[in-house]
Amino acid sequence: MKPARERVAGSVANFVDERVGAAKFLKKNLNKVFPDHWSFMLGEIALYSFIILLLSGTFLTFWFVPSQEELIYNGSYVPLKGIQMSAAYASTLDISFDIRGGMLMRQVHHWAALLFLAAMVAHLMRVFFTGAFRKPRELNWILGVGLLTLGIVEGFLGYSLPDDLLSGTGIRIAEAILQAIPVVGTYAAFFAFGGAFPGLVFIPRIYTVHVLLIPGIILGLITVHLMLVWYQKHTQYPGPGRTEKNVVGYPLMPVYMAKAGGFFFIVFGVTAFLGAVASINPIWVFGPYTPTQISAGSQPDWYMGWLDGLVRMSPPLESYIFNHTISWNILIPGLIVPGIMFTGMALWPFIEAWATGDKREHNLLDRPRNAPTRTAVGVMSLTFTVVALINGGNDIIATHFSFTINQIMWATRISIFVLPPLSYVITKRICLALQRADRDLVLHGRETGRLVMLPHGEFVEIHEELSPEEAWTRTSHEQLAPIPAAGIDANGVRANGVLKDRIRARISKGILQEQIAKPTAKEKLELGDGHH
Amino acid sequence: MSNTELEPLKDPGLPAHAHRKADHDEVAAKRAERQVSILFLLSAAGTILFIYSYIWIAQDIYVYLPVIGTTNAHQLFLGLGLAFSLFFIGAGAVHWAKTLMPDQEVIAQRHEMRSSDEDRAGFIATVKENGASAGLGRRTLIKRTLGLSLGLVGLSPLLLLRDLGPLPSDDLTKTSWAEGVHLVTDPGNRRLRPEDLEIGAVAHVLPEMKHPEHRKLDDIAKDALLLIRIRPEEFRLDAEKLSWTYQGIIAFSKICSHMGCAVALYEQQTKHLLCPCHQSTFDVPTGAKVIFGPAARPLPQLAIKVNAEGFLVAAAPFNQPVGPSFWERRK
Ligand code: HEM
Ligand code: FES
Numbered sequence: 001m002k003p004a005r006e007r008v009a010g011s012v013a014n015f016v017d018e019r020v021g022a023a024k025f026l027k028k029n030l031n032k033v034f035p036d037h038w039s040f041m042l043g044e045i046a047l048y049s050f051i052i053l054l055l056s057g058t059f060l061t062f063w064f065v066p067s068q069e070e071l072i073y074n075g076s077y078v079p080l081k082g083i084q085m086s087a088a089y090a091s092t093l094d095i096s097f098d099i100r101g102g103m104l105m106r107q108v109h110h111w112a113a114l115l116f117l118a119a120m121v122a123h124l125m126r127v128f129f130t131g132a133f134r135k136p137r138e139l140n141w142i143l144g145v146g147l148l149t150l151g152i153v154e155g156f157l158g159y160s161l162p163d164d165l166l167s168g169t170g171i172r173i174a175e176a177i178l179q180a181i182p183v184v185g186t187y188a189a190f191f192a193f194g195g196a197f198p199g200l201v202f203i204p205r206i207y208t209v210h211v212l213l214i215p216g217i218i219l220g221l222i223t224v225h226l227m228l229v230w231y232q233k234h235t236q237y238p239g240p241g242r243t244e245k246n247v248v249g250y251p252l253m254p255v256y257m258a259k260a261g262g263f264f265f266i267v268f269g270v271t272a273f274l275g276a277v278a279s280i281n282p283i284w285v286f287g288p289y290t291p292t293q294i295s296a297g298s299q300p301d302w303y304m305g306w307l308d309g310l311v312r313m314s315p316p317l318e319s320y321i322f323n324h325t326i327s328w329n330i331l332i333p334g335l336i337v338p339g340i341m342f343t344g345m346a347l348w349p350f351i352e353a354w355a356t357g358d359k360r361e362h363n364l365l366d367r368p369r370n371a372p373t374r375t376a377v378g379v380m381s382l383t384f385t386v387v388a389l390i391n392g393g394n395d396i397i398a399t400h401f402s403f404t405i406n407q408i409m410w411a412t413r414i415s416i417f418v419l420p421p422l423s424y425v426i427t428k429r430i431c432l433a434l435q436r437a438d439r440d441l442v443l444h445g446r447e448t449g450r451l452v453m454l455p456h457g458e459f460v461e462i463h464e465e466l467s468p469e470e471a472w473t474r475t476s477h478e479q480l481a482p483i484p485a486a487g488i489d490a491n492g493v494r495a496n497g498v499l500k501d502r503i504r505a506r507i508s509k510g511i512l513q514e515q516i517a518k519p520t521a522k523e524k525l526e527l528g529d530g531h532h
Numbered sequence: 533m534s535n536t537e538l539e540p541l542k543d544p545g546l547p548a549h550a551h552r553k554a555d556h557d558e559v560a561a562k563r564a565e566r567q568v569s570i571l572f573l574l575s576a577a578g579t580i581l582f583i584y585s586y587i588w589i590a591q592d593i594y595v596y597l598p599v600i601g602t603t604n605a606h607q608l609f610l611g612l613g614l615a616f617s618l619f620f621i622g623a624g625a626v627h628w629a630k631t632l633m634p635d636q637e638v639i640a641q642r643h644e645m646r647s648s649d650e651d652r653a654g655f656i657a658t659v660k661e662n663g664a665s666a667g668l669g670r671r672t673l674i675k676r677t678l679g680l681s682l683g684l685v686g687l688s689p690l691l692l693l694r695d696l697g698p699l700p701s702d703d704l705t706k707t708s709w710a711e712g713v714h715l716v717t718d719p720g721n722r723r724l725r726p727e728d729l730e731i732g733a734v735a736h737v738l739p740e741m742k743h744p745e746h747r748k749l750d751d752i753a754k755d756a757l758l759l760i761r762i763r764p765e766e767f768r769l770d771a772e773k774l775s776w777t778y779q780g781i782i783a784f785s786k787i788c789s790h791m792g793c794a795v796a797l798y799e800q801q802t803k804h805l806l807c808p809c810h811q812s813t814f815d816v817p818t819g820a821k822v823i824f825g826p827a828a829r830p831l832p833q834l835a836i837k838v839n840a841e842g843f844l845v846a847a848a849p850f851n852q853p854v855g856p857s858f859w860e861r862r863k
Contacts, residue, residue, distance in 0.1 A: 033640040100586055103604070104611045136645040169793055169809065176791035176856035186704065186858045191696040196703040197792070198749050233642055241546030247640050248546060255633045262625025269619025276611020277600050291753035292718060292736065292786060294794040294808050311791075311826060312810040318828035318857060325861040329826045330791065363642055395811065405811050406824065442541070468544035475541045521539045 035236035035249035046119035048267040056109040065091035066207035085288035092162040108275035130365035138349040168289025180330040240469040309392030372431035373511040380424040435516035482509040564631035571624035578616025585609035714740035735759040756786035776835035783834040785854040790827035
């Protein structure tokens with residue numbers, strides 16, 4: 001007779017299967033194959049930190065009071081006793097000083113938020129630089145851009161909740177951005193704040209958005225995101241035995257389950273560790289919000305810092321038409337530039353497919369060097385964002401490195417125009433140099449540093465041939481030819497080509513022509529064993 | 533084109549599976565098992581530390597740690613307990629997977645996402661057929677009225693948002709300042725005389741209220757002033773603006789004309805006001821002209837005078853809205 005445990009498990013399984021037919025589905029999916037690579041963990045980290053945010057956030061809701069009613073503080077943090085403040089701020093102090101584990105959970109929540117955003121950005125970079133967004137995965141790329149946007153907004157609303165001096169200042173700035181929108185801005189601001197700034201309803205409102213609306217949407221989007229990954233199967237890096245038509249890796253059960261499940265606990269453990277030892281957002285130091293005070297060196301969280309940096313470096317431009325004000329100094333850095341960046345990011349898969357004329361499915365990832373233009377565009381965008389982020393901390397940098405704000409501001413104002421194109425050019429060169437290095441490696445092998453003397457006395461270095469696996473990994477990518485300009489017939493005679501097609505042909509030439517030809521079997525054979 | 537020229541290298545195929553020690557060596561496998569168990573035990577120890585700290589470490593004990601500095605013992609050990617209990621479960625599971633679970637890579641096939649042509653044709657046929665049976669194509673009246681009502685029904689939730697807030701009215705243009713309103717200190721709520729301000733001094737000021745304890749943040753957010761005294765001959769102002777000052781005392785809105793932060797820093801040496809938010813810098817002698825940063829307008833200046841009892845009061849309301857710009861703001 002079977003042991004009791006097995007009998008129980010068996011009858012539970014039977015119960016479930018007779019009602020939903022789960023066995024068929026699970027049999028197939030427990031054997032689902034997942035390719036393994038460290039960079040595939042970045043998305044996982046984002047998922048796990050989101051779960052941590054749900055858990056720690058729910059804990060915080062039990063005590064947090066989302067209200068701007070004023071009261072006199074009488075909790076156990078002595079320096080603020082007797083001070084007038086909002087209920088939101090006071091309850092955050094209570095969570096920090098009077099609820100056991102409250103400080104820990106606040107800090108876990110905040111660290112997890114920083115990690116969530118950082119992991120999403122890193123994951124996005126992985127997907128971008130390896131071309132994982134290409135057909136058929138464009139939809140998941142767009143979902144990802146949506147998740148990042150929501151994550152940024154959610155984080156901003158989160159640290160605005162405690163109603164401390166720092167976060168109140170952030171809300172003030174958000175209000176000014178709303179107010180700057182032409183035509184409807186003033187109405188938008190008055191509707192959002194229930195009247196003039198700061199009013200009494202903003203914190204309760206963003207509370208609902210922070211704990212219900214956005215987490216709900218994020219949860220929904222993540223679900224679709226993962227279902228698509230499941231359904232379309234994961235991409236894989238090129239390598240021996242890996243093709244566009246197969247997927248090489250470990251089955252879901254048990255290896256992947258154990259690793260992924262274990263990794264969740266590791267991520268949770270790390271955020272708990274940070275929450276234990278590393279203080280973050282010490283709101284009791286800043287004091288309660290009042291519109292007439294401000295803490296010097298005000299800094300938003302890092303994922304907002306680049307926006308702040310753009311705002312700081314913007315020139316003082318305002319124009320008046322027909323008795324109306326347009327605040328370019330707010331609109332350009334606060335809405336227009338970020339709008340262009342995020343729209344461009346969302347549309348990139350389609351832009352790239354259009355420019356290269358490549359509309360096929362791709363399941364093998366690119367090594368970034370083999371797509372120099374894409375890699376260069378990515379590095380260029382990152383450079384732009386990092387310059388902005390640096391300027392977001394210009395006051396901190398000024399005090400730490402004894403520059404004047406003026407110097408940093410001008411340095412970044414110039415850099416934001418000069419460095420991105422420069423980094424584009426440099427990245428492209430580096431990619432091509434790496435392609436060349438790959439070619440040399442495959443054809444001539446690796447330098448070993450060992451010298452031998454030939455019979456006639458000459459010294460040569462021994463080159464060790466790459467293994468067929470290594471050689472394959474470096475040469476399995478395909479090199480597309482540029483799109484021929486439409487309207488140029490076989491004899492090269494130009495007909496009246498459509499302008500759009502001509503532009504596209506030019507662009508695709510720019511993208512695809514500059515490649516170091518990968519070694520062919522013939523070349524390799526000719527060099528044969530005779531090389532040194 | 534002959535392709536032999538360009539033929540790529542050959543795919544050598546999936547490398548043979550390399551066995552780990554624990555796969556065939558029972559001693560190594562046992563060792564790995566012990567290691568995994570130890571990791572799980574460490575997690576249990578973490579939970580015990582967590583429980584101990586929650587119950588027995590008082591909340592007002594502080595300890596000194598290198599790097600971290602002085603920190604609350606309760607919070608620290610609670611957190612470390614939680615961190616260990618979670619981390620080592622994960623470490624154990626991963627170590628288990630790496631040493632003892634099968635590590636043979638397997639190959640599965642992919643299929644193109646695109647449906648077969650048959651399926652597509654079948655799909656289109658189904659849609660057409662079912663659509664036709666519902667009479668969608670024929671019953672245009674139904675189609676149109678449905679479109680209309682669906683379009684309209686979307687308006688209701690939008691309309692429901694209307695009461696989120698009042699219409700702007702004059703909230704953005706009006707402050708509490710009016711002729712004769714006393715300037716009082718913030719904090720302190722004391723009336724000010726010109727003698728209270730030495731040359732080079734700055735005072736943070738609000739309009740006097742009967743019941744200052746009822747002062748609303750909404751009002752403070754518009755009314756806050758900076759009062760600065762410099763030598764009268766240092767002003768570079770037109771006659772009107774000059775007449776708004778009193779013996780070298782000049783009053784500006786403290787709400788930044790850029791995005792509304794408090795312009796709280798005054799540099800006595802340079803007579804510059806600095807907004808810490810985006811470092812807009814305003815030059816006091818020239819009427820808070822912007823000399824650096826993203827702000828596009830000077831801080832609005834309030835006309836002040838001294839009343840019969842010798843107190844500083846407003847001579848008139850602000851002649852323009854304070855704070856950040858908005859669409860309806862006139863030049
Ligand atoms: C999706 C991602 C989320 C992000 C990025 C995020 C981010 C943040 C941040 C940065 C704070 C400020 C914490 C501080 O330093 O005090 C915060 C506060 C808060 N969050 Fe979240 N959060 C998320 C989800 C949630 C969820 C799902 C809940 C509840 C179910 C929640 C509940 C709260 C509460 C109640 C506070 C205010 C209490 C306090 O600040 O101590 N959060 N959030
Ligand atoms: S709010 Fe003062 S500089 Fe931006």
